[in-house]
Amino acid sequence: MKIKILVLTIFYFIGSFNLSYAAxxxxxxxxxxxxxxxxxxxxxxxxxxxxxxxxxxxxxxxxxxxxxxxxxxxxxxxxxxxxxxxxxPEINKNTVLLWVLPLILFVFGGILILRKVSIK
Amino acid sequence: MLNQIGNYSLYIALLSSIIIIIQSPILLNRNNINISGRIFSLISIQSLMIIISFFALIIGFIISDFSNETVYNNSHTSKPFFYKISGTWGNHEGSLLLWLLVLSIFLLIFTITSKNLSNKYRILTLFFQEIIILGFLLFILFTSNPFMSLFPIPNEGSGLNPILQDPALAIHPPILYLGYVGTSIIFSSSLAALISGSVNKSWAKHIKNWVLVSWIFLSIGILLGSIWAYYELGWGGFWFWDPVENVSLMPWFCLTALFHTILILEKREMFHSWAVILSITTFSLSMSGTFLVRSGILNSIHTFANDPSRGVFILCFLFILITLSIFIYFFYQNKIKNNFTKTHIVSKETAVLVNNLFMMFFLSVVLIGTVYPIFLEVVNNDKISVGPPFYHKLIVPFLIPFLIFMAIGPNLNWIKDKTNKINLQQLLFFILSIIISFIFLKRVGISYLFSLPLFIASFFLFFITIKDFSVKKTNLSQKISHFGFSLFILSVLVNGVLAKEYSSNMKVGDERKFLNKTIKFESLKVNESKNYQSLEANFKISDKNNSINLKPEVRVYDQPQTITSEADIKSTLYSDNFLVFNILKNDGFYNVRYQIKPFMIWIWISIILISFGGILSIVKKNG
Missing domain, CATH: 1.10.8.640 (Cytochrome C biogenesis protein)
Incomplete structure (x- = not known):
C-alpha cells in the first residue's frame, strides 16, 4: 500500500511540473x-x-x-x-536508461545510507 | 622572438616536471628531511617559466604580434585593449596555457602552505600534481601549442568571436578555471593522504580550504557565465541546460557534497573513504569538463574549438588518471581507518549523508543527461536531444524533499538528536509556508496549483534559514550560504512563475499594448564604434505612472563579420525590464522581444551570498 502511494505521488510530481513552460x-x-x-x-x-x-x-x-x-x-x-x-526525449527502449538510471542510483544510495544508520 | 621565449620556457617547465617526478620516489625514502630545497626550487622555476610563457602570449596579443598563429587566429589590431588581453584565454591554446598556469601556481601555493604537514604526504601530493602538469604540458606542446610561428607574417589578424567580447565573459574563464584546477590539488592530496595513511582529521582540516577555494571560484565562475548568457545571448534566460553549462555544474555538486563530508571528517572522524572517492570524482569531472568542451563532441553554442585529435589526447590522459586513482584506491584502501560506527538516524551526520545523496542524484541526472546522447549516437546511431524538460522533470520532484531536509538538517545535533521532541517552531513555520504559498499561487492563477508543494518547501527553507540567524549554535558563514541558497531557489521559482513576455514584429513608430503597458518603437540610429557598427533602437515602455527607455542594439562586427544582439536591461530590486530586437528579412520590420522578469537581480545576489558564505569561512579561520 505504502509503495503504491509513493509511486502515485512520484508520478503526480513528475507529470505536473513544467514550471517555466507553463509560464x-x-x-x-x-x-x-x-x-x-x-x-x-x-x-x-x-x-x-x-x-x-x-x-x-x-x-x-x-x-x-x-x-x-x-x-x-x-x-x-x-x-x-x-x-x-x-x-x-520520450521513454522508449533507447531512452529508458536515461530516465531510469538516476532514479536507480538514488534508490541504491538511499539503501546504502539506511544500512549505515541506526534507528534506535 | 616571443614565440621562442614562450616555447623554450614551456620546455624548461617540462624538464622540471620530469625531474621532479623522477626524484620524488627517491626523496620518499628519506623521511627525516623536509622537502629539499632542490625540489622547491624546481617547482619555483617551473612556475616562473609557465608565468613567463603566459606573459609572452599576453604580450603577443597586446602588441598584435601576428607572427604567432594563435594571436593571428584570435586577435585583430582594431580590438579594444581589454579584449586583446582577454583574447589570450578566449581560445583553445591560450585557455589551456591558463589551465597550466593555475595548476603550477596552485602547486607552489600548496608547497608553501603545507610546511607543517608530513613529508611523505607533501612529496606524494607534489608527485601526483606533477603528473597532471606533465600531462598538460605534453598536451599543450604537441597538440595545441600557442607559440606556433607564421611566415610570412600576416598584416592583420582574423579577430575574436564578438560574442566573447564582453566584460563578464572576459573574466569568466579564469575564474572558472581557478575552480576547476583547484580540484586538482584536492585530487592529488587525497591520493597522497591515501597512500601515506593520513586520511584523517588533520588532512580534512588542511584540504578544507582548498575545497572551499575551488567551490567559491566555481560558483562565481558559473554566476558570471549565467549573467553573460542572460544579457548577451538575448533569450532572457540564464540557464539553458546546455552541455557546456552542465559540465561546470557537475563538479559544483560534487564539491558541495565533498565540503559537507569533509566537515564531518574533521569533526567526527567519519566517512574517510567517501571523502577520498568524492575528491577523485570531483577532479575527474573537472577534467572531463575540459575534455567535453575542448573536443567538440558536444553540440553546444559554447563549443568554440573543434578538433577531435585533442579530444582523444585528453580522453586518454583522463583514462590514465582515473585508472591510476582507482588502482591506488583499492590497493591502499585498507590503510584507511575503519572505526565506523552507525550513526543515529536523527543526527547531523545522517543529515550530511542525505545531503550527499541528493547532490549525487542531481549530479547523476546532469551527467547522464549530458553524456547519454553521445553514447546513444555512438552505439546505435540514434540522435536524441536532452533538454530543459528532461532536467526539470527529474530534478524538481526531488528538490522538494531536498529543501525540507536542508531546512531541518543543520539544526540537528551531532551523534544523536532528541527524536521525541516535536519542534514547535519548525511546525509553525511550515504552516506559515503553506498559507503563504497557497495565497501566492491563488493570486497568480489557479493553474499553478501543482507547484504548491515546491513553493511550500522553498518558503519553509527560506523562513528557517532566516530564523537560524538568531540561533547561536551554527556558524555565520553556513547561515549566509544556506540563506543564499534558499533565496536562490525562491527567486528562480517566483521568476519562473511571474515572468511575462511579449514578442512582435515592429517598425519604427509602431506602438503595441502589453498588459497595462505601452511599448513604443521611437527611433533607430546607426553608431560607429572602433570594431563594430551598431544599430541602436530606442523603445519607450510606459504605464500609467512612469516610463522607461530601453536602448537595445544590433551590432555588426567586422572582424570576423558577425551580427550580435545586445539586450538592454533595466534592473530594479523588484524586476528586470528586458528588451532585445533582431533584424528581419522583410524591410523595415524588426522582431522585438520584451520581457518582464521579476526578482531577476535576486538570483545573482543569492549566488553572491552563497559564495560569500564560503569566503567568510576561509577568512574567519585564517584571521
Whole structure:
C-alpha cells in the first residue's frame, strides 16, 4: 500500500511540473521551446531567429489552426525530422536508461545510507 | 622572438616536471628531511617559466604580434585593449596555457602552505600534481601549442568571436578555471593522504580550504557565465541546460557534497573513504569538463574549438588518471581507518549523508543527461536531444524533499538528536509556508496549483534559514550560504512563475499594448564604434505612472563579420525590464522581444551570498 502511494505521488510530481513552460500562455511558444533549432548551435526553435526557426513557428501555428493537439504536432515533427528535434526525449527502449538510471542510483544510495544508520 | 621565449620556457617547465617526478620516489625514502630545497626550487622555476610563457602570449596579443598563429587566429589590431588581453584565454591554446598556469601556481601555493604537514604526504601530493602538469604540458606542446610561428607574417589578424567580447565573459574563464584546477590539488592530496595513511582529521582540516577555494571560484565562475548568457545571448534566460553549462555544474555538486563530508571528517572522524572517492570524482569531472568542451563532441553554442585529435589526447590522459586513482584506491584502501560506527538516524551526520545523496542524484541526472546522447549516437546511431524538460522533470520532484531536509538538517545535533521532541517552531513555520504559498499561487492563477508543494518547501527553507540567524549554535558563514541558497531557489521559482513576455514584429513608430503597458518603437540610429557598427533602437515602455527607455542594439562586427544582439536591461530590486530586437528579412520590420522578469537581480545576489558564505569561512579561520 505504502509503495503504491509513493509511486502515485512520484508520478503526480513528475507529470505536473513544467514550471517555466507553463509560464507562457502562447501555445506556439510553448511547443517551440521544446524543439531544437536544427541548423543552430544549441538553440531552441523559440529562441532562434533563423529561417528554419521562423518557418517552423509558422508550421506549428498552422498545425494548431488545423486543430491538432500537442501530441499530434510533436509526432508529426518527430516523423519528419527525427527524435533529435525534441528536447524532451520520450521513454522508449533507447531512452529508458536515461530516465531510469538516476532514479536507480538514488534508490541504491538511499539503501546504502539506511544500512549505515541506526534507528534506535 | 616571443614565440621562442614562450616555447623554450614551456620546455624548461617540462624538464622540471620530469625531474621532479623522477626524484620524488627517491626523496620518499628519506623521511627525516623536509622537502629539499632542490625540489622547491624546481617547482619555483617551473612556475616562473609557465608565468613567463603566459606573459609572452599576453604580450603577443597586446602588441598584435601576428607572427604567432594563435594571436593571428584570435586577435585583430582594431580590438579594444581589454579584449586583446582577454583574447589570450578566449581560445583553445591560450585557455589551456591558463589551465597550466593555475595548476603550477596552485602547486607552489600548496608547497608553501603545507610546511607543517608530513613529508611523505607533501612529496606524494607534489608527485601526483606533477603528473597532471606533465600531462598538460605534453598536451599543450604537441597538440595545441600557442607559440606556433607564421611566415610570412600576416598584416592583420582574423579577430575574436564578438560574442566573447564582453566584460563578464572576459573574466569568466579564469575564474572558472581557478575552480576547476583547484580540484586538482584536492585530487592529488587525497591520493597522497591515501597512500601515506593520513586520511584523517588533520588532512580534512588542511584540504578544507582548498575545497572551499575551488567551490567559491566555481560558483562565481558559473554566476558570471549565467549573467553573460542572460544579457548577451538575448533569450532572457540564464540557464539553458546546455552541455557546456552542465559540465561546470557537475563538479559544483560534487564539491558541495565533498565540503559537507569533509566537515564531518574533521569533526567526527567519519566517512574517510567517501571523502577520498568524492575528491577523485570531483577532479575527474573537472577534467572531463575540459575534455567535453575542448573536443567538440558536444553540440553546444559554447563549443568554440573543434578538433577531435585533442579530444582523444585528453580522453586518454583522463583514462590514465582515473585508472591510476582507482588502482591506488583499492590497493591502499585498507590503510584507511575503519572505526565506523552507525550513526543515529536523527543526527547531523545522517543529515550530511542525505545531503550527499541528493547532490549525487542531481549530479547523476546532469551527467547522464549530458553524456547519454553521445553514447546513444555512438552505439546505435540514434540522435536524441536532452533538454530543459528532461532536467526539470527529474530534478524538481526531488528538490522538494531536498529543501525540507536542508531546512531541518543543520539544526540537528551531532551523534544523536532528541527524536521525541516535536519542534514547535519548525511546525509553525511550515504552516506559515503553506498559507503563504497557497495565497501566492491563488493570486497568480489557479493553474499553478501543482507547484504548491515546491513553493511550500522553498518558503519553509527560506523562513528557517532566516530564523537560524538568531540561533547561536551554527556558524555565520553556513547561515549566509544556506540563506543564499534558499533565496536562490525562491527567486528562480517566483521568476519562473511571474515572468511575462511579449514578442512582435515592429517598425519604427509602431506602438503595441502589453498588459497595462505601452511599448513604443521611437527611433533607430546607426553608431560607429572602433570594431563594430551598431544599430541602436530606442523603445519607450510606459504605464500609467512612469516610463522607461530601453536602448537595445544590433551590432555588426567586422572582424570576423558577425551580427550580435545586445539586450538592454533595466534592473530594479523588484524586476528586470528586458528588451532585445533582431533584424528581419522583410524591410523595415524588426522582431522585438520584451520581457518582464521579476526578482531577476535576486538570483545573482543569492549566488553572491552563497559564495560569500564560503569566503567568510576561509577568512574567519585564517584571521
Amino acid at each position: 507562457n500562455s502562447e501555445k506556439v511558444d510553448q511547443i517551440s521551446k521544446n524543439l531544437r533549432c536544427l541548423i543552430c548551435q544549441g538553440q531552441s526553435v523559440y529562441d532562434s531567429q533563423s529561417d528554419f526557426a521562423l518557418s517552423m513557428k509558422i508550421l506549428i501555428q498552422n498545425k494548431i489552426d488545423e486543430g491538432k493537439n500537442d501530441e499530434q504536432i510533436y509526432d508529426f515533427l518527430k516523423s519528419k525530422y527525427g527524435e533529435w528535434i525534441v528536447y524532451d
